[in-house]
Amino acid sequence: MTCLIKNVTVVDPKNKIHGTMDVLVKDGKIADVKKGLQTDGDVVEGKGRVLVPGLVDMHVHLREPGCEGAETIDSGCRAAAKGGFTGVACMPNTTPPIDSAGTVRYILEKAKSSACRVFPVGTISKERAGKELAPFGELIENGVYGFTDDGSGVMDSGLMRRALEYSKMFNKALMPHEEDELLSAHGAMHEGGVSTRLGIPGIPRAAEECMMERDIRLVKCFGGRLHITHVSTKGGVEIIRQAKAEGLPVTGESAPHYWTLFDKDVNFNTNFKMYPPLRTPEDGEAIIEGLKDGTLDAIVTDHAPHAEANKDVEYNVAAFGIIGLETSLGLVLTTLYHKKILDLEAIIERMSYGPCRILGVENQGIAKGADAHLTLIDLEKEWIVKKEEIVSKSKNSPFIGWSLKGQVVGTMVNGIWTYQINDD
Amino acid sequence: MEWKHKHLLTIEQLSKEDIEYILETAVSFKEISVRSVKKVPTLRGKTIVNFFCEPSTRTRMSFELAAKRLSADMLNVVSSSSSLSKGESLKDTARNIEAMKVDMIIIRHSMPGSAQLLADCVSCSVINAGDGPHEHPTQGLLDAYTIKEKKGRIQGLKVLIVGDIAHSRVARSNIWTLKKLGADVTVVGPSTLIPAEIEKMGVNVSYYLDEEIPKADVINILRIQRERQDRNFFPTLREYIQLFGVSEARLKNAKKDLLIMHPGPANRGVEIDPAVADGPYSVILDQVTNGIAVRMAVLYLVSSVGSSKKVKMKS
Amino acid sequence: MKQINGLDKKGIQRLLVRMAHEIVEQNEDVDNLAIIGIQTGGAHLATRMIGVLKDITGKELPLGILDISLYRDDFAELGEGHPQLKATDIPFDVGGKDIILVDDVLFTGRTIRAALDAIVDFGRPKVIQLAVLVDRGHREFPIKADFVGKNIPTSLQQEIYVRLKEEADDGVFLIEK
Numbered sequence: 001m002t003c004l005i006k007n008v009t010v011v012d013p014k015n016k017i018h019g020t021m022d023v024l025v026k027d028g029k030i031a032d033v034k035k036g037l038q039t040d041g042d043v044v045e046g047k048g049r050v051l052v053p054g055l056v057d058m059h060v061h062l063r064e065p066g067c068e069g070a071e072t073i074d075s076g077c078r079a080a081a082k083g084g085f086t087g088v089a090c091m092p093n094t095t096p097p098i099d100s101a102g103t104v105r106y107i108l109e110k111a112k113s114s115a116c117r118v119f120p121v122g123t124i125s126k127e128r129a130g131k132e133l134a135p136f137g138e139l140i141e142n143g144v145y146g147f148t149d150d151g152s153g154v155m156d157s158g159l160m161r162r163a164l165e166y167s168k169m170f171n172k173a174l175m176p177h178e179e180d181e182l183l184s185a186h187g188a189m190h191e192g193g194v195s196t197r198l199g200i201p202g203i204p205r206a207a208e209e210c211m212m213e214r215d216i217r218l219v220k221c222f223g224g225r226l227h228i229t230h231v232s233t234k235g236g237v238e239i240i241r242q243a244k245a246e247g248l249p250v251t252g253e254s255a256p257h258y259w260t261l262f263d264k265d266v267n268f269n270t271n272f273k274m275y276p277p278l279r280t281p282e283d284g285e286a287i288i289e290g291l292k293d294g295t296l297d298a299i300v301t302d303h304a305p306h307a308e309a310n311k312d313v314e315y316n317v318a319a320f321g322i323i324g325l326e327t328s329l330g331l332v333l334t335t336l337y338h339k340k341i342l343d344l345e346a347i348i349e350r351m352s353y354g355p356c357r358i359l360g361v362e363n364q365g366i367a368k369g370a371d372a373h374l375t376l377i378d379l380e381k382e383w384i385v386k387k388e389e390i391v392s393k394s395k396n397s398p399f400i401g402w403s404l405k406g407q408v409v410g411t412m413v414n415g416i417w418t419y420q421i422n423d424d
Numbered sequence: 425m426e427w428k429h430k431h432l433l434t435i436e437q438l439s440k441e442d443i444e445y446i447l448e449t450a451v452s453f454k455e456i457s458v459r460s461v462k463k464v465p466t467l468r469g470k471t472i473v474n475f476f477c478e479p480s481t482r483t484r485m486s487f488e489l490a491a492k493r494l495s496a497d498m499l500n501v502v503s504s505s506s507s508l509s510k511g512e513s514l515k516d517t518a519r520n521i522e523a524m525k526v527d528m529i530i531i532r533h534s535m536p537g538s539a540q541l542l543a544d545c546v547s548c549s550v551i552n553a554g555d556g557p558h559e560h561p562t563q564g565l566l567d568a569y570t571i572k573e574k575k576g577r578i579q580g581l582k583v584l585i586v587g588d589i590a591h592s593r594v595a596r597s598n599i600w601t602l603k604k605l606g607a608d609v610t611v612v613g614p615s616t617l618i619p620a621e622i623e624k625m626g627v628n629v630s631y632y633l634d635e636e637i638p639k640a641d642v643i644n645i646l647r648i649q650r651e652r653q654d655r656n657f658f659p660t661l662r663e664y665i666q667l668f669g670v671s672e673a674r675l676k677n678a679k680k681d682l683l684i685m686h687p688g689p690a691n692r693g694v695e696i697d698p699a700v701a702d703g704p705y706s707v708i709l710d711q712v713t714n715g716i717a718v719r720m721a722v723l724y725l726v727s728s729v730g731s732s733k734k735v736k737m738k739s
Numbered sequence: 740m741k742q743i744n745g746l747d748k749k750g751i752q753r754l755l756v757r758m759a760h761e762i763v764e765q766n767e768d769v770d771n772l773a774i775i776g777i778q779t780g781g782a783h784l785a786t787r788m789i790g791v792l793k794d795i796t797g798k799e800l801p802l803g804i805l806d807i808s809l810y811r812d813d814f815a816e817l818g819e820g821h822p823q824l825k826a827t828d829i830p831f832d833v834g835g836k837d838i839i840l841v842d843d844v845l846f847t848g849r850t851i852r853a854a855l856d857a858i859v860d861f862g863r864p865k866v867i868q869l870a871v872l873v874d875r876g877h878r879e880f881p882i883k884a885d886f887v888g889k890n891i892p893t894s895l896q897q898e899i900y901v902r903l904k905e906e907a908d909d910g911v912f913l914i915e916k
């Protein structure tokens with residue numbers, strides 16, 4: 001199959017391109033990138049649009065196997081493609097969890113026919129129970145890209161030490177969910193003036209920061225590579241900044257809701273409940289600062305679909321997590337690009353190259369001979385997030401009703417459009 | 425003054441005028457409870473459900489008497505929050521109750537925000553009788569009523585709220601009520617039980633009860649739950665009593681017209697000494713009496729918004 | 740709004756005095772009398788009636804004030820808005836008393852029905868008699884006043900307004916709607 005994207009603004013920091021080009025895709029590869037290309041195949045007019053290396057979200061819950069009512073690999077990948085993602089790393093808190101070869105193979109088999117690439121992440125501990133080390137070697141052999149017990153913190157410091165030591169043999173990152181469960185103890189939102197006012201038990205910043213500091217100390221003492229997931233606090237950004245300054249192999253990620261929504265927005269609305277919780281505007285500022293200076297390497301969604309029954313309940317007992325795949329790029333463009341906080345190069349770094357580097361996924365960008373994973377964007381398009389237009393099986397988004405500027409027009413995976421907006 | 429609230433969910437949402445209006449209305453209702461026939465026909469034909477998902481004898485009784493003295497039909501639905509979580513959700517239960525065509529639901533529940541959740545899914549009026557540590561509006565109102573009755577005013581009074589502030593809906597509703605009416609409120613308790621950034625609610629914080637007592641016009645003493653000890657909020661009950669138990673000896677420098685209040689049920693000998701609970705400063709039983717009048721006023725006002733048609737009565 | 744002929748301050752006082760005489764004539768046991776006025780016009784008239792009766796009998800009779808809002812038969816239909824409650828204060832035992840219930844205007848009879856219900860909730864009077872300054876007709880209940888200051892036939896399109904000096908200058912007015 002051949003496709004020519006004509007007159008499009010190609011932006012790719014790795015290949016040092018920022019200008020109007022034609023991009024020819026042939027048999028899943030990028031055949032050529034230059035002006036004035038011709039084809040007898042399909043032509044997509046790219047005038048006024050931007051073509052970037054395919055976006056990758058390295059923190060997604062696809063819920064399959066085990067919780068197909070909330071999301072499936074198929075529906076999650078279609079949501080990802082709509083959000084401009086050409087690849088997602090799926091978290092292992094499934095049922096069963098991704099702690100054995102069989103589950104990895106099951107997921108990859110299902111992913112073959114899906115709308116974007118799936119990079120499974122295995123558990124740190126067997127059954128994600130936080131007690132015994134999962135079989136890293138077997139999991140890597142079957143295709144996992146990292147390890148996490150996401151959904152739960154690794155409370156056992158001895159286990160975390162061994163996990164880091166053991167992972168050195170495979171050069172895969174540990175991506176722990178940083179939560180000291182004795183500090184977050186039944187908390188349901190950020191601990192502060194708002195939780196006090198609402199009488200909702202609080203989750204202090206220390207619940208994640210203490211674990212980050214422990215894990216960084218363990219990396220320093222025992223080696224291994226550490227990727228800190230969903231950073232929500234100013235202190236967390238600072239902890240990673242320090243670790244990087246010391247030259248430790250530590251990376252970090254955050255998600256758009258941590259700088260667009262805050263604890264004051266919660267007001268018993270369960271679509272504003274996730275772990276870590278929404279913090280304060282001051283934390284949001286620090287996260288943006290971390291994205292600017294590269295302390296935070298990746299923008300993720302922590303896409304966490306939940307069936308309505310688990311959200312349409314009292315706030316304290318509602319499930320943690322919100323969906324994010326379909327709003328992520330729109331939020332980034334609206335709140336960072338259009339406000340001139342991050343340029344496109346930096347956004348591509350945080351949403352494509354950064355995640356790939358941490359996962360160990362090859363990403364050659366928009367270059368002749370590279371795999372054709374591409375995201376086509378209309379930077380100026382204004383749109384409103386509508387519940388009925390959400391592709392994900394679950395609709396637990398706090399951004400419904402938001403108006404955003406910048407929209408995905410097309411997503412290409414291995415040379416095939418997996419999403420294209422209907423132009424009238 | 426026009427009352428326009430269909431529900432009573434929090435004091436936070438009420439204006440100063442709303443609060444004053446409830447307190448004024450309650451004055452008229454207090455007289456009914458001393459008549460030989462303690463009943464008026466005002467809410468005849470209205471059905472009110474007491475939906476209590478948490479054990480509470482006093483508040484439930486008080487609402488029940490209030491409803492009955494207004495001639496409403498009252499149904500008690502007592503269920504434990506735990507049985508709710510086993511399958512039937514709060515919303516399902518609420519919709520079932522509503523399908524029986526009731527006019528008002530009074531809800532007590534262990535989860536903050538549950539009264540709001542209920543109000544969002546039913547069409548009848550909802551009154552919050554305590555939602556977890558969030559709010560307990562009628563308690564805040566009856567405490568303010570009692571203070572006003574005894575002191576003639578609230579503006580400018582120095583009120584201490586002593587004890588487990590972190591887990592107390594009584595504290596929150598009292599803070600909102602008293603601050604809106606112009607009192608100077610100080611919360612006093614162990615530092616572990618003073619919740620984060622509570623100063624943002626406009627209160628002072630103190631850990632030293634003895635320093636605060638001589639300045640106080642009112643001390644509202646909260647019930648301390650023994651279970652808190654198990655989660656290390658304080659080491660022993662004995663130490664809690666030493667630091668925060670309100671005893672006669674502690675009150676020796678108190679103002680002569682001090683009011684001692686307690687929302688009940690009191691742990692006598694723990695947060696409050698029996699001699700203080702029964703002593704000259706205590707207005708604890710007045711709070712119970714006033715609770716009925718305040719709740720009658722609330723039922724009366726909320727009912728008037730809940731119904732639909734408007735006909736002017738001719739003399 | 741037009742004032743009814745002769746019903747100014749003096750006229751109203753004259754009606755009150757006449758009614759007071761009738762009350763005393765028909766109630767031999769003056770010591771057992773008590774007056775209850777309905778908020779707010781009836782309460783003002785009742786207070787005056789106490790004074791007139793004292794001039795006649797030399798005795799200060801017990802006075803009660805009654806707010807009938809909580810006894811209205813139309814609460815369920817009121818919708819948005821509700822009667823603002825006023826004080827009820829009956830500082831004597833109504834049991835066994837000869838009660839004179841006082842109101843300004845008698846119209847449908849519903850207010851009086853509510854007042855009768857309210858009074859019996861306080862105890863069991865021996866007798867309740869009704870005194871009104873103006874009877875404008877159009878009864879909806881079988882209620883009749885024992886003492887009437889003046890009968891003023893009206894249409895349903897009209898209203899009667901009794902203004903007492905507690906509010907402004909006295910006068911009884913007819914209002915066309």
Ligand SMILES: [Zn+2]
Nearest residue numbers: 150151177275
């Ligand atoms: Zn997580």
